[in-house]
Amino acid sequence: MTSEVAKSGGTSAAVLLPIMAVIFGVYIVMGLAMPVLPLYVHQGLGLGPFVVGLVSGSQFAAAMFSRFWAGHHADNKGPKHALLTGLLVAAASGLLYVLSFYFAGRPSTSVGIPLLGRAVLGAGESLVITGALTLGLTLVGAQNTGKVMSWIGTALYTGFAIGAPVGTTLYAGYGFEAVALATMLIRLVGLPLLSFVRHLPQGRRFAGLTKVAGAVWLPGLGVALAGVGFGAISTFIVLVYVARGWNPMWLPFTALSIAFIGGRGVFGHFPDRIGGAEVALFCIVVEAIGQALSGKHIPLRLRCLELFSQVSATRSFIPGSAWKRSVARRARAVA
Secondary structure, three states, rough: OOOOOHHHOOOOOHHHHHHHHHHHHHHHHHHHOOHHHHHHHHHHHHOOOHHHHHHHHHHHHHHHHHHHHHHHHHHHHHHHHHHHHHHHHHHHHHHHHHHHHHHOOHHHHHHHHHHHHHHHHHHHHHHHHHHHHHHHHHHHHHHHHHHHHHHOOOEEEEEEHHHHHHHHHHHHOOOOHHHHHHHHHHHHHHHHHHOOOOOOOOOOOOOEEEEEOOOOOOOOOOOOHHHHHHHHHHHHHHHHHHOOOOOOOOOHHHHHHHHHHHHHHOOOOOOHHHHHHHHHHHHHHHHHHHHHHHHHOOHHHHHHHHHHHHHHHHHHHOOOHHHHHHHHHHHHHHH
């Protein structure tokens, strides 16, 4: 399929800019809550680390289980419709955060509402990111997959980088109520940006679930295993900072985001040139080393679990070029 960029003679960056703006707005709000939600659950509601992990992890669990639905939605109703629906669903999570304040005297009830809010946010995120990537790849062509991932990833982590210190400031000055209101309102402000996003005509052929799963299960497994460490560290690192009296609490999230943006800017074109499997293999080893170093004060059994996850993810990409050619053949079958 000929990309819309090739037809119009435009550049990838110009076409992707409105999509990047929407993604930036969505993830700046996610950055707001990332460093402060564990504090709110642990200190504000007086609940333990297990509940902190449960509330934070509900977003990722909902995002995982809603991905198939989000993909089906984007394929059948169009990626722009998926973006719109995702923004509205994600804005509802802020409304649930606000609702939880009316039950502040009952922590067991109050924590259930943010937990539901995080799950709703995960579903909204699935729609937004699936719609954005589908739209971007369709507009600029599969030959520019690396560029699409890099530009949208840059917008995503720029939002994280800015949202983390802003969320910490709001929480310190006005409490979690301010973060909840910002979560709802900023996403609604992002709706007008969709008017600048191109609408794609329908009529494309869609592959069945079996074909798609056969094409993506191996890299998907690698990405899932690689995310174990990120999920654990991002959930509890704020509590570690508080326990040790370290400041500012938002620094780990912003540092991660800046490093991610720099890496995408420098190496983002490599998957298109030398292959995604080879790049993933190198990067997963670097990530494993970094997380092993950051976890030197963590009990040994947890570090072993962390390294096992990273090594398992690495093994998913070991077949290298042969794996890449296999996926390419499957992708051609799906197309």
